[in-house]
Amino acid sequence: MLKDITIGQYYKTDSMIHRLDPRVKLFGTLVYVVTLFLHKSPVSYVMSLLFLIAVIGISKVPVKFIVRGLKAVAVILVFSVGINIFFIPGEPLVKIGVLRISRAGIKTAVYLGSRLIMLVLGTSLLTFTTTPNELTDGLDKSLGFFNKIKIPVHEIAMMMSIALRFIPILTEELDKIMKAQTARGIDFESGGLLKRMKSMVPIIVPLFVAAVRRANDLALAMESRCYHGGQGRTKMKPLIYETRDFIAYLILLVFLAAMIYLGFFSPWR
């Protein structure tokens, strides 16, 4: 039902990856994404892939859940691979009418495709193994240095967690408004694009008004419960590093170093 909508998709189970500190996982995702762009040779691709497979294995998230995430980007994937296959110039291997496929084209397409797939799988693993709460806490804590350049990290993290709380409520409200407006005879289904866009107005306006009213109420409630920004605030579940987190950091650094070596200095560059 609508109540069950969450951002990303958390897969609840108990694994080493799930138990890691969210800051480690954020750092890990960052390292993984960066190294994907250092790739130049098949060896680094294989390394990346092995690393991903290992992490997925440890995370105990079923592969079918993870692969499902690819559906969302399937169009982009096919499109970009297609363009590369056909339009990279070079000595043609196959000719189909005006289209010609070169060796260089295939090579780039395969590299690009696998890079995209690994990017999506790697980042979705973060949301599979980390609850939205942990994620915002992790961001709040690990981006603390941004405060120095006047970026209100705590406030942004608070906004994210409030958004997470209210998205299901507002979706429900949207559902109610749509039903109420349908009962008044507004037709959302038929007509051209312009007509359909016009029919959205009686939905968007009440939804917006309701959201603002809720925001106002919530602000009062938060203030009455002594909220005064991040200053002097403690946490019920503070993030504390355990030994496993340091080990994970170490592994990530070794991985990063290996990928840099493979990308810039190794004979297979």
Place this chain on the structure above:
Amino acid sequence: MSILQVKNLVHKYITVGDSEEDKQEVTAIDDIDISVEKGEFIAILGKNGSGKSSLAKHINGLLMPTEGAVYVKGMDTRDKRNLLNIRQNAGIVFQNPDNQIVGTIVEEDVAFGPENMGMPVEDIWDRVTSALEGVGMTAYKEASPNHLSGGQKQRIAIAGIMAMEPECIILDEPTAMLDPKGRRHVLSLVKALNREKKITMLMVTHHMEEVLLADRIIVMDHGRIAMDGTPKEVFSKVDEMKQLGLEVPYAAELAWQLRQEGVPLSETITTREELVEELCQFV
């Protein structure tokens, strides 16, 4: 010393329209004096727009007096340095439970107040545990608030206030959006917290059955206090209540009508039992 003192309180809302000249002033609270003793259970009555919510927000320091002053445990709400202390001592529960729950998990929401107060981790856990126990919601501590009923959500909201260990709780129509079952649960909880934990309660309400729980009733009208007394004193003045556009409990209403017809019933009848008892004496 009284826990709460409202002295000559006046509050004017200023609404600005499209142009500067379009300014309008609404006097929501018009010279109010109230003094509340520790442990009292007060019901605040009054028709829509009589200023009940505005009064409630003053006690918590969410609104500032235009004139006069509000003191919570002797602390002036106008002094910014007192605000956190005041809010910890006088919590407020609003009408819509959805709009006052901040956390995505029940226990994390209850912890919100203590977290803001900067308490140490172990103390937060202790308080959350006992607050959830106090409202009978321990079994749901890891649930998402979105999966709870209205009454349960309102109990979580009350737990969130209880976790700050206030001496006084203000409830602004806490049962208005609940079904009868949820309402009963919330009311018996409020009553129990008042009796057992000696927490001072100020409850804004429109429901007559809820009013009878209180040991003092304040009736507001046009930003002023129209009546202030025990339920018996207030409900014996049926004429006055009707003029203010308010109901009285059914038994009091019936006794009043019988008196109009010349039946000699006493003016202090507010409950069914009392009415039955007096009527039986005629048989």
